[in-house]
Amino acid sequence: MKKSKFRKFFATIFTALISVILAVTVCLSGCGVSETPSSDIGGSSGGSGNSSGGPFINPGDSLGGGGTGTVPSEVEGTDTMEIEDYLTLELDALSENTEYDDTVTVLTGSEDTLTITAAGDYLLSGNYENGIVITVSNNEEVHLFLNNVTITNSDGIAISNTNKKSTLTITAVENSVNTIENDGTDVNAIHVKGTLNINGQGTINVNSSSKNAIKVSKGLQIVDATLNVSSANHGIAARFITANDCTINVTSAQKDGLNAECDDETTAFPEDYSEGFVALKDVEYTCNVNGDGIQADTLVYINGGNLDITTVGSFVSYSSENITTYGLETDDYKYVLSGSSYKRIASDSNTSYSSRYALSQSAKGIKVGEIEYEDADGNEIEVTDGDYAILIKNAEITVNSTDDAIHTNSGNVTITSGTLDLTTLDDGITSDYLTEIAGGNITINSCYEGIEGAYVKISGGTIDIVANDDGINAASDDNSINEYIIISGGTVTVDASGDGIDSNGSVLISGGTTIVYGPLNGGNAGLDADSGVIVTGGTLFVTSTLGMVETPSNNSTQYVVSYANSSSFSAGTVITVKDGSNNTVINVTLKKTCQSIIFSSPNLLKGSTYTVYANNSQVTSFTVSSIITTIGSSYGGMGGGNMGGPGGAPGGMGGKGGFGR
Numbered sequence: 090m091k092k093s094k095f096r097k098f099f100a101t102i103f104t105a106l107i108s109v110i111l112a113v114t115v116c117l118s119g120c121g122v123s124e125t126p127s128s129d130i131g132g133s134s135g136g137s138g139n140s141s142g143g144p145f146i147n148p149g150d151s152l153g154g155g156g157t158g159t160v161p162s163e164v165e166g167t168d169t170m171e172i173e174d175y176l177t178l179e180l181d182a183l184s185e186n187t188e189y190d191d192t193v194t195v196l197t198g199s200e201d202t203l204t205i206t207a208a209g210d211y212l213l214s215g216n217y218e219n220g221i222v223i224t225v226s227n228n229e230e231v232h233l234f235l236n237n238v239t240i241t242n243s244d245g246i247a248i249s250n251t252n253k254k255s256t257l258t259i260t261a262v263e264n265s266v267n268t269i270e271n272d273g274t275d276v277n278a279i280h281v282k283g284t285l286n287i288n289g290q291g292t293i294n295v296n297s298s299s300k301n302a303i304k305v306s307k308g309l310q311i312v313d314a315t316l317n318v319s320s321a322n323h324g325i326a327a328r329f330i331t332a333n334d335c336t337i338n339v340t341s342a343q344k345d346g347l348n349a350e351c352d353d354e355t356t357a358f359p360e361d362y363s364e365g366f367v368a369l370k371d372v373e374y375t376c377n378v379n380g381d382g383i384q385a386d387t388l389v390y391i392n393g394g395n396l397d398i399t400t401v402g403s404f405v406s407y408s409s410e411n412i413t414t415y416g417l418e419t420d421d422y423k424y425v426l427s428g429s430s431y432k433r434i435a436s437d438s439n440t441s442y443s444s445r446y447a448l449s450q451s452a453k454g455i456k457v458g459e460i461e462y463e464d465a466d467g468n469e470i471e472v473t474d475g476d477y478a479i480l481i482k483n484a485e486i487t488v489n490s491t492d493d494a495i496h497t498n499s500g501n502v503t504i505t506s507g508t509l510d511l512t513t514l515d516d517g518i519t520s521d522y523l524t525e526i527a528g529g530n531i532t533i534n535s536c537y538e539g540i541e542g543a544y545v546k547i548s549g550g551t552i553d554i555v556a557n558d559d560g561i562n563a564a565s566d567d568n569s570i571n572e573y574i575i576i577s578g579g580t581v582t583v584d585a586s587g588d589g590i591d592s593n594g595s596v597l598i599s600g601g602t603t604i605v606y607g608p609l610n611g612g613n614a615g616l617d618a619d620s621g622v623i624v625t626g627g628t629l630f631v632t633s634t635l636g637m638v639e640t641p642s643n644n645s646t647q648y649v650v651s652y653a654n655s656s657s658f659s660a661g662t663v664i665t666v667k668d669g670s671n672n673t674v675i676n677v678t679l680k681k682t683c684q685s686i687i688f689s690s691p692n693l694l695k696g697s698t699y700t701v702y703a704n705n706s707q708v709t710s711f712t713v714s715s716i717i718t719t720i721g722s723s724y725g726g727m728g729g730g731n732m733g734g735p736g737g738a739p740g741g742m743g744g745k746g747g748f749g750r
Contacts (some may be wrong), residue, residue, distance in 0.1 A: 158621020611636015
């Protein structure tokens with residue numbers, strides 16, 4: 090929840106004040122508040138919820154529930170079709186090229202370094218104990234066919250291709266198992282300065298105890314083969330990585346599993362996506378790494394396949410030494426130790442820095458980061474202009490990450506289909522610009538914030554979020570951005586300890602089904618938008634405590650009902666709303682205790698009467714009288730919401746957190 094400390098403080102004081110008044114009222118009445126609402130709770134009324142003395146005054150919210158909300162002005166996202174057309178052609182063009190004929194040179198091992206100076210095909214078997222060095226001319230290609238080969242170098246590169254204008258192709262012969270490994274000081278197991286192609290129907294195990302398992306200065310293309318990789322640095326690093334219908338297992342890496350970075354001299358975003366990208370089609374990819382599962386400078390494109398990504402980050406305590414050693418900033422210290430595990434805390438937490446921790450390096454599941462370079466004066470420059478993006482379709486992806494599960498800097502996340510199962514200490518899906526979900530089944534089992542972006546747009550799919558802070562959040566540090574959240578389709582379920590749906594700008598709900606099990610503390614709300622929540626369609630059901638309740642805006646075009654009561658519905662209670670013909674309009678089983686319920690449905694009609702039930706016991710009935718209808722009960726005295734309370738008592742405070750909501 091990215092709001093001011095003043096707002097949280099005000100909400101806390103406000104909630105405490107309400108609690109005191111409730112306690113006094115209960116004592117005067119001589120009875121306790123029932124935990125389960127009975128059939129005689131509340132009355133029936135309709136209205137915008139405005140207090141009789143004037144408009145809503147919502148603590149920390151200048152707009153106020155029932156005010157006029159701002160309709161979002163939509164921004165354009167990534168041109169997914171153009172990127173898909175380009176990359177699909179590239180990926181489909183990857184050929185096996187696994188056949189050799191009588192002209193192949195047959196080699197059967199060597200105790201000395203094997204040096205290849207002529208282009209051509211080579212069939213290798215046996216043991217090569219001091220590595221292989223390939224030195225050919227510009228535009229020439231060497232093709233190595235590995236047939237149960239072991240290539241090692243205890244103090245250097247195991248396979249080296251020295252000409253950056255040449256191509257090396259490595260084929261794992263069908264059913265063969267091949268091992269390439271090295272040790273030494275700051276050297277890679279496979280180091281190709283040109284282009285590398287890997288294919289075949291066999292297996293290649295690549296292990297580096299020194300640095301990267303595979304390092305390619307230009308592009309790496311993988312098709313069909315099975316790669317098992319472990320490394321002391323990145324598992325696989327290249328200028329770009331394309332892979333189709335293959336298996337890649339990074340069993341361990343001290344940094345990233347797959348890493349694609351632009352050339353050191355790249356100072357502008359490559360509009361043709363010629364570098365800095367990872368593109369996977371129908372790939373089986375697993376990794377267990379200490380850095381990022383997949384890291385690319387410009388783009389990650391995933392079409393089909395199965396990905397199982399685990400990242401295990403290392404934490405360091407707050408100290409000037411660690412800030413210098415690991416290149417950290419004060420804002421990076423956003424974790425505290427809770428028992429034997431680490432927990433993310435809010436950016437405006439009052440926790441002392443002496444008890445805070447930071448990740449020593451990025452440990453995200455799938456990440457696209459900005460291009461960075463040094464100018465002539467040694468200043469580090471970040472290229473923020475460009476269509477940085479993560480595009481996901483048809484894939485089955487599991488991420489268990491210390492850092493964000495899916496993350497872009499200065500760019501977009503687009504998910505059109507597939508199944509995602511995400512667990513993280515930080516954010517589930519986050520972008521610096523537009524996070525767009527058009528389909529798929531997305532489960533965020535646990536996270537700090539669930540789905541985040543400057544703009545968030547959900548038009549389809551089934552999404553389940555459990556968040557320690559906000560469930561869906563639109564926020565940005567860029568003052569030129571008018572943040573929004575738009576939900577126009579799909580089924581979205583949020584269980585949030587912070588705000589359920591929170592926008593530093595506006596929220597528009599125009600379709601789909603949105604269910605929010607909101608906070609149990611008064612400093613957060615089920616719905617929270619600086620520029621209002623507009624409901625024009627779909628089914629909406631939101632629960633929370635009473636501390637910071639915000640009703641949708643009165644320029645909504647679909648009827649909204651806000652129920653509030655000083656007693657609580659317990660978790661497991663089935664809330665049902667039926668019309669006068671006993672047809673069910675709303676039916677939801679509460680996941681959490683609540684005092685406030687806001688709901689909206691296309692089946693709510695002006696002038697019609699409806700009944701609210703809790704576990705088949707009538708709670709109240711009401712007539713829809715205007716766009717925002719308030720119902721429920723209160724113990725009076727702090728405002729004038731248009732709500733009938735017990736015995737005709739006036740509604741409670743008509744503002745955020747009031748009983749008249």
